[in-house]
Amino acid sequence: MFANTRIAPLGWAAAAILGHPASASIDDQAGLHFNGGTFEKPSSLVRPRFRYWLPDSSVSPDVVKADITAAGSIGAGGIELLPFFQYGGRIGNMPPGADWSISNFGTPQFDAVFRAALEAHQEHGMVMDFALGPNQGQGVPVRADDEGLQWDLVPFTAAVPPNRSFHGVVPGWGTGELVSVVSAAVASQKSLSTTASDELQLVNVTWDQYILRHGSLTERISSVDNTTGEVSLTLGAASNSTGYRLFAFYQKLTLERNLVFNATQDKTIFDNGSFVVDHFDGAGARVVARFWEDHILTDPTTKELLTKVGNYAWEDSVEITSNISWSKSLSARFQKVAGYRIEPFLPLLTFKQNNFALQAATPGPFECLLDSPDQGAGHVNDYHNTLADGIKDYLQTLTNWTNGVLKLQLSAQPGYNLPVDMLATIPIVQAPECESLGFGDDIDLYRHFTGPANLAGKRVISNELGAVIMSAYRYLLSELLFSANRGFAAGINQYVIHGQVYSGNYYATTWPGYTPFSYLFSELYSDKQPYWENGLADVLGYMGRTQLVQQSGVPRVDVAVYSKQSTTSPLGVGYKAADLQKNGWTYTYVSPANFDLPQATVNNGVLGPNGPAWKAIVIESTRNLTLSAASKVKEYAGAGLPVIFSGGSPSYYPEKDGGTNVHQVAAGGVAELLSSLGLSPWVKASSNGTWYTTWRESAADGIDYAFVLSDLAPASGEIVVASTKRPYFFDAWTGTRKPVLTHQQDETTTTIPLSMAGNQTLIIAFSDKLESEVPAPSMHITSAPPSVIGADFDKTSGISLRVVASAAPGNVSLSDGTSHAVPAMEAPPAFALTNWTLVAELWEAPPNLSDASAIASKRNTTHELPTLVPWAAIPALVNASGLGYYSVRFSWSPSNASATGAYLSLPGPIPNTAPQLLNAGSLPVPEVLVDLKGIPLPGRVEAGLVGEVRVIPFVVQRLGL
Known part of the structure; x- marks a missing residue:
């Protein structure tokens, strides 16, 4: 466990979620009106939600309702209900005493818990997401012979004897339905090996690689006896080869389960757990839909509640395994997509065509390449495009059912982990979701995800936030904020936090309670965490207000970067030059697959005019520019979009075709060219650090928003915004709004000086319609000397x-x-605070460890600290968990009479802290310079703070404007 530093007694009540649920529409487009509440009190629709780990359906519905109520009381918008079943039985078996046949997904026992969860959301004005099946929602209980389940293509190979004659049974006969038999001449072969991760350990992986003569692949299935599997072949001589091999491929149902357990009987579909459905054809979605209609929606109350408080039907990233990603319909789909038959080229699909994330150690039994210049990549790319088409069919079928029957939207984590171009699949999902774990908090990786979603006009881009390996009960609020802010900077605007735990008792569970993933991943949110009622509400409030802003209006992005990967690399292939970021240009990525979207048009020189409104498209020389993409890019250039080739032209593109709108620059020269074209960023950030920005325009309420993140280290500088509306600071921590008092404006831009701490964010709104709500002076400050370190305004x-x-x-x-003159001031100098008193409220294991519902045993210890040090440096507090009440006394003596106020200078956001209080007055958590205006200053002051703290006296000078 860890030390959760609590600063002074809690001094505010968590904001209750008021009114009725802000029910979701099935329209997913940005810029439309939605019930987001106000900036001060965002609605449940835009607040962060918790993924809620339901152990199984045998748990108490009353405890589930109480957990949901508790989440709402600290500011969550709702939960994402995930029936966990020990990760579907993959991490831990069914515990003694449990009966997952009875408590399986869709049983009467499950339906009762599901209905109770919906009722809790209705009672407290919240909205609920829910998995479409047990575990990650990738299948449902169903008969094992249903052809809508997941399919596999299993490859086999055998050498043809040196006499080039093969007489016998084709390799692998009996594995499944024979799809193809192919003979090929082998130019060369060798054995290869590497190391790969297999369930958190490195293993050695070996395989045989065959280089096949590119004109020799011949289909032989017509020669196979379909009863015995025997074939007789005599092959002709092949030059430049070492001989022939025979390849056979069989399709079969994998019968992979997303819930597996040992049942004591086999009488119903619920006794067999849950089977994964086909994700490369709409047939898989129809299996899910039928199950829901037959087993869950039969209760009219449940269906009515879903319509009222349901938000997203949801599915996780696809974590299914196979030999080769396949569907029974894939051969026919390939013919339609690619225009030729896939069967003769199946040997090219035997390696790394399954799940990248789960099967790095089992990429395939052998690998085949052609001896042609592209090694057969063209055929493999066609296969990947076909898989993507199948995924889109699955997702669109599921979306149609969710919209039509449930009257709700679909959210899913599309494309990644599988051998497809992720960017091609994102626009199909109404609320596409990525994750902080798989994307590694990498802003550039997130840009690959947000670009297609922005172009498709999605209002919500969701993120599964806060899963960190080996961090259970150790994950800090500051780490959660770090991850959230990096997503915000890339355009993520809705978080589902990983995750809230069931707080009651469960089979074979002791204190501190039910722990999904066996302590492997963070986090376990409940009232057993000291910060549950001591700081987490502030974080959720901050996130909710920021999400409201980042869902308002339409996002605008400066530049599109062309990205085409046949399969999306988990490591990412991004724009490596620093010139765009350094010079304040924002950018996201777009795939040529996205060019087919109806929004992918050029008007007034921008791409996607009703969405990101990209001012140019950048194509790096290392990118895969297809013939069809080159044709589309030429069309865009002709319509007025600047097309910039960085580092040279990729193949296939006719140089300078498209007239004056086509440009070439050296790598790293894009920003300079953009400026030479007379273009400028939406929000140009210049600082002595690294600042990330976003820009959104909301025509509905006449407010535009700049979001600024200072990355890692403190930095000072300015932003130049392409707006002349009046600027306002929107404080996401408090919900307060105030005018920006210091800025400069010209005919087209507003320049605002800023000084920010590391990982600090700012929201600056621009509007000419807020004067009646937010008082502002008739004029503003354009410059001030360094001695002016702050300013305030009120109408009086x-x-x-x-x-x-x-x-x-x-x-x-x-x-x-x-x-106005600012005279030299004799305000007292700043001074540091020392000699602190710490009262540590220690949270320890209760006497009865069998009561998993217990919160903790609590006791206090007191410590005198000459200087502030971590708990780990205090012998009595090593490995302790709990709350820290820090206090210090300082004198406000007559010698300070020349000062009329003071700032507290803090070291920045303090890890895992709650609201900071001074003499019962609340201080904003993230501020590094806190004005003590309104805080009582008696002869002795007690400050509840952590870190190196200074008091900076100042003199108030009123300008009277």
């Missing part, structure tokens, strides 16, 4: 400056051209 006093000690006078310039 006007603008008030915070001026610290300075030996030199200065001037404050105003937007009307006038200036």
